[in-house]
Amino acid sequence: MTALKYWQAVNTAMREEMERDPKVILFGEDVAAPGGSFGASKGLLDAFGPERVRDTPISEATIVGTALGAAMTGYRPIVEIMFFDFVAVAMDQIVNQAAKVSYMSAGGYAAPMVIRTICAAGRRTGPQHSQNLEALFAHIPGLKVVWGSTPADVRGLLKAAIRDDGPVLAIESLVEWSSRGEVDEAEDIVPIGSAAVRTQGDDITVLSWGGAAPKTVRALEELGDVSVELIDLRTISPWDRDTVLASVEKTGRLLIVHDAVVDFGVGAEIAATVGRELFGRLRSPIERLGALRAPAPFAPHLEDAYLPQPSDIAAAVRDLVRPSDNT
Amino acid sequence: MTALKYWQAVNTAMREEMERDPKVILFGEDVAAPGGSFGASKGLLDAFGPERVRDTPISEATIVGTALGAAMTGYRPIVEIMFFDFVAVAMDQIVNQAAKVSYMSAGGYAAPMVIRTICAAGRRTGPQHSQNLEALFAHIPGLKVVWGSTPADVRGLLKAAIRDDGPVLAIESLVEWSSRGEVDEAEDIVPIGSAAVRTQGDDITVLSWGGAAPKTVRALEELGDVSVELIDLRTISPWDRDTVLASVEKTGRLLIVHDAVVDFGVGAEIAATVGRELFGRLRSPIERLGALRAPAPFAPHLEDAYLPQPSDIAAAVRDLVRPSDNT
Amino acid sequence: MTITPTTEPTIAVDQGLELYRSMFRIRRFETTAGELFAGGKLPGFIHLSLGQEAVATGVCSALDDHDTVSTTHRGHGHCLAKGGDLQQMMAELYGKEGGVTRGRAGSMHASDSSVGILGANGIVGGGIPMAVGSALAAQLDGKSRVSVAFFGDGAVGEGVFTESVNLATLWKLPMIFVCENNGYAELTPTAVHLANTRIIELARPYGIAVEAVDGNDVLAVLAAATRAVERGRRGEGPTLLEMDTTRWHGHFEGDPQRYRSKEELRAMTDRDPVATWRTGLIELGVDAESLDAIEAEVAAEVQAAVEVVELMAPSRADELLRDVYPEGNRA
Amino acid sequence: MTITPTTEPTIAVDQGLELYRSMFRIRRFETTAGELFAGGKLPGFIHLSLGQEAVATGVCSALDDHDTVSTTHRGHGHCLAKGGDLQQMMAELYGKEGGVTRGRAGSMHASDSSVGILGANGIVGGGIPMAVGSALAAQLDGKSRVSVAFFGDGAVGEGVFTESVNLATLWKLPMIFVCENNGYAELTPTAVHLANTRIIELARPYGIAVEAVDGNDVLAVLAAATRAVERGRRGEGPTLLEMDTTRWHGHFEGDPQRYRSKEELRAMTDRDPVATWRTGLIELGVDAESLDAIEAEVAAEVQAAVEVVELMAPSRADELLRDVYPEGNRA
Numbered sequence A, B: 001m002t003a004l005k006y007w008q009a010v011n012t013a014m015r016e017e018m019e020r021d022p023k024v025i026l027f028g029e030d031v032a033a034p035g036g037s038f039g040a041s042k043g044l045l046d047a048f049g050p051e052r053v054r055d056t057p058i059s060e061a062t063i064v065g066t067a068l069g070a071a072m073t074g075y076r077p078i079v080e081i082m083f084f085d086f087v088a089v090a091m092d093q094i095v096n097q098a099a100k101v102s103y104m105s106a107g108g109y110a111a112p113m114v115i116r117t118i119c120a121a122g123r124r125t126g127p128q129h130s131q132n133l134e135a136l137f138a139h140i141p142g143l144k145v146v147w148g149s150t151p152a153d154v155r156g157l158l159k160a161a162i163r164d165d166g167p168v169l170a171i172e173s174l175v176e177w178s179s180r181g182e183v184d185e186a187e188d189i190v191p192i193g194s195a196a197v198r199t200q201g202d203d204i205t206v207l208s209w210g211g212a213a214p215k216t217v218r219a220l221e222e223l224g225d226v227s228v229e230l231i232d233l234r235t236i237s238p239w240d241r242d243t244v245l246a247s248v249e250k251t252g253r254l255l256i257v258h259d260a261v262v263d264f265g266v267g268a269e270i271a272a273t274v275g276r277e278l279f280g281r282l283r284s285p286i287e288r289l290g291a292l293r294a295p296a297p298f299a300p301h302l303e304d305a306y307l308p309q310p311s312d313i314a315a316a317v318r319d320l321v322r323p324s325d326n327t
Numbered sequence C, D: 001m002t003i004t005p006t007t008e009p010t011i012a013v014d015q016g017l018e019l020y021r022s023m024f025r026i027r028r029f030e031t032t033a034g035e036l037f038a039g040g041k042l043p044g045f046i047h048l049s050l051g052q053e054a055v056a057t058g059v060c061s062a063l064d065d066h067d068t069v070s071t072t073h074r075g076h077g078h079c080l081a082k083g084g085d086l087q088q089m090m091a092e093l094y095g096k097e098g099g100v101t102r103g104r105a106g107s108m109h110a111s112d113s114s115v116g117i118l119g120a121n122g123i124v125g126g127g128i129p130m131a132v133g134s135a136l137a138a139q140l141d142g143k144s145r146v147s148v149a150f151f152g153d154g155a156v157g158e159g160v161f162t163e164s165v166n167l168a169t170l171w172k173l174p175m176i177f178v179c180e181n182n183g184y185a186e187l188t189p190t191a192v193h194l195a196n197t198r199i200i201e202l203a204r205p206y207g208i209a210v211e212a213v214d215g216n217d218v219l220a221v222l223a224a225a226t227r228a229v230e231r232g233r234r235g236e237g238p239t240l241l242e243m244d245t246t247r248w249h250g251h252f253e254g255d256p257q258r259y260r261s262k263e264e265l266r267a268m269t270d271r272d273p274v275a276t277w278r279t280g281l282i283e284l285g286v287d288a289e290s291l292d293a294i295e296a297e298v299a300a301e302v303q304a305a306v307e308v309v310e311l312m313a314p315s316r317a318d319e320l321l322r323d324v325y326p327e328g329n330r331a
């Protein structure tokens, strides 16, 4: 076990996979000589050379499309799209091309590629630099979406994504960039599609991921009296139905917390599915906590009011659990 | 009342609004001289001249961005993005620019613009020409999303969209292009945000929109014995919660039908909301019917198996209603 | 740099006949497809490249099997010329299980990994970066493989075009951009959608090698493509070839072409690439009978393919969810 | 066409002093913002245009109030020069209710409709089509308004750049593309991201008027901008101006600029646009005291603004959901 910072875990994952497999290549804006805007690819140019690690023009659509073509013809590209918001510029290449190529070719081609991107919600970066857009990609068949909230998970998921034979959107949290966590370097990957049960509990299941996950952990520290089963979803698509359903079956209650806008967010799919599968067996309505229906504001206290905070999460847990104490 | 074809209703809406308001302009690929790939803008160049009706290069991002700039400085542009799938090319300009400009400018700017696009699901146009991507846009605050399934609604909603002071994505159904319907030309607009209750009923609420709506109507013709309350959502964002909740409160059952992929689709939000608001008051789980988790296949019988069909809808209604007959 | 060919292209008779066969196969395949479409046999939309056969044939004849191409909504010709199986292509248009992509993709999205066809593409410009990526793979492989993107004048309006030219030039990729300038994007003339209709001029300042070619002269196409391929194989970077060519039919089958004058439509037949090369071969001493024989063989091949395909099983609906995710990595 | 100026720009002393004041205000505002950021007073990221002041001042001095500009993540200078209120701009950086966009947008996304600032933009290239749209509105209005898009060399890598040049040229819009070529996109030198670093050459074949300008010489900028504005107002179509300029600070505040040599950083001060124009004015006969007085006034203005802003109320959280949809059309 080593203590790594979140960004170092990203760096380690890429380094290890590039060492393991010469077909893994990396390109994107400022990833090579500068080592990444936020340092995620530090040292990789030196380690693997200018053929495998390249700086690109600011051309997100072509970056993703180029990764796709290289993936279809033998490579395993990792590309970085600096902020999650900028993924919109490459939307066609992700949604219409990369996600569909395996299906459209009836398996003739595969697209083993990873689009790494960084979500800056909580860093006061304003409306075009703070979005949580995972719902847009979860809806697209052919694409997988992962988001590790700890150094261990971000490393393990990225390694799994690099080895996956299809396109994976791997999201990272800028607010966690320098947070430290234990990473077991002997452990290889975190399998895509597996949620992590962080704490066992009986009163309520609290499900979160990405930037919301560490806030949920903090919220729970305030909630000594409630027995919470805390789950970090880790993979958004395909999501781990079995783990979530088993937990809610036990607790009878579900609170979903994400930093994305609530309306039409990923929480909706989970709430709809759990509501259907556990119909008549829930102790209280499924609640969703997320960002308000607005672009992300810049001013710190506005952004704090906009995104769910630990205190909001704790309050939501209490509200959900309290009524049934009276039954 | 006049009987109009669906595409004529689109044409009429644009013509009427361009007559009413000289600030309404139209541009897009093949919309001027050719009158639109599918004829939606036939005659408008002749009627309103080459300043107000323009053919563009194939540059969706710049088409939408140009509409935005014109909208911010006094015009009400309508732009056509030929197929719904191509909207992905303009995603940044829609999601990061148009949808956010009112908020980012604290109301200093508005973006009264309409992005018209055509969904070709059901027309055997294959994976990159058949998508139902409304969920991607419904999730974005600042944007409205409408989809009329009848000539009257497509006309009324488009007129409302043109008059709205914010950006509206107005989706049209290619499968309905030549279907006829009565249009009351005296009636002005269909208000954005209002669902239509097509039939009153007591046993179950069936909610659909867009390409799925006519199929739902057909399904109901087979279901003489069940008392169905049929709702056409018409506006996807902001959706008409009051009408839907009131209906489901009455019927106790809800089936949502859409042509989009079920997972993380618009149906999830509605199911999650209704499940929460009517917790403990539903007679059966909320069911969602939609496309399978795959890109849209080309071959006709594959596409038929992929998209919900009237018979699937009828069967789903029967399955939902039957169990409670025994209670 | 503009490439100025120093010698007239020369060609062996055998190869000349192969070029003729390739062009005529495209012609016949597409004419048949057009008829089948009109007869209600083919679902969806189809876009024919009749009148543009020399581009597909000339470029693909300069390529090896392991070279890759990405194409467009108007890609039947490129696929056939690149070695795609004619019967499988036809079966794809029908939506049969025996289609090259099992009826999942159809005319606009078909691909064939066995002969380096990265795919037709339903998104204008969408296939260009894909080909750039394959050129990157070729460069990394250190093999002398090249990658080709076919696209139309309309695609030049899409930002990915200049993005891709920029990237391919910066990275000196073995990439060939083949623009089929057929004077129209759908129903809109090139001068209405491009501020400069000479596409090589738009690309030239990036430093990419460029050449304007009579796209209806198969020898000229072959010669220019051969030069571009050699540049690529030698590691000298990308080339853009602009092919002046003619789209005979409407944008899609069923388009009545009201926007074109009778004269314009008539004038195109003067530039018929197939007839031109037939004449060229006869001038080279080939006898008409050999050409008639090729035509008869091709006609029989297409006819036989249609007959086989008609009897084929439809796409398997029970495998509808296969390959959404690559096998072994199912979601 | 390349514009070849026939006469040396001349200028009245009053106007020269105004140019100096404008540039110095940007310099002082941004230096102060940098200090405030380093001191932890300003949240998020900020990107300073120190060293590029002459572009903002020269271009905006050629504009009227009703002309519009769209800018970038590095837009403080453009906003101030276009008439944006300095105190409101500073308040925006702090996230105060008195900010020009009430603290909702911040440095990277601020706008001011009262003086034609369409907005800073967090998306590289994102503001270019927006300015094209405003130029379209100007053309339709039939007024002699023009529209300007400021963007960097990095934005030239984005497809919307050529898309917009193409459209503006086709439609002969009163549009001015102002590329600030400062040699870097973030931490990457221009030659690494553009196959041709001379941006006018990339645009020229579209048929747009182009001009390369010493972007650190405010008079040259003003003269070129004036020519472009006149072209636009006369209905002669768009112009692209490429400004050679220098980014003094890192990409964002806090960037240690390890990728630049000491010599490079030192050489930039020789091209200091503010100092250069100070010298220029003195050569024109202006006495140093007048310039010192302007500097003192500006320093006091900025200082006062900071003091006022520090005491301002934060953005109103109770109005967090306002303006998501335009008033009167709430969702």
Ligand SMILES: Cc1ncc(C[n+]2csc(CCOP(=O)(O)OP(=O)(O)O)c2C)c(N)n1
Binding pocket: B029, B058, B060, B082, B086, B089, C072, C073, C074, C122, C123, C124, C125, C151, C152, C153, C154, C155, C156, C180, C182, C184, C185, C186, C247, C251
């Ligand atoms: C992104 C996108 N926009 C629009 C279309 C609709 N469309 C299909 S083909 C076409 C014209 C393409 O013109 P060109 O590139 O010249 O090819 P050609 O049809 O002439 O072969 C258009 C606009 C599309 N398929 N994709």
Ligand SMILES: Cc1ncc(C[n+]2csc(CCOP(=O)(O)OP(=O)(O)O)c2C)c(N)n1
Binding pocket: A029, A058, A060, A082, A086, A089, D072, D073, D074, D122, D123, D124, D151, D152, D153, D154, D155, D156, D182, D184, D185, D186, D247, D251
């Ligand atoms: C679409 C998009 N991609 C990437 C970024 C991240 N980014 C911000 S500024 C910048 C460099 C821009 O360079 P340039 O256009 O030359 O402007 P400069 O910073 O030099 O003023 C990059 C890559 C972004 N904001 N938007």
Ligand SMILES: [Mg+2]
Binding pocket: C152, C153, C154, C180, C181, C182, C183, C184, C185, C186
């Ligand atoms: Mg064309």
Ligand SMILES: [Mg+2]
Binding pocket: D152, D153, D154, D180, D181, D182, D183, D184, D185, D186
């Ligand atoms: Mg720059």
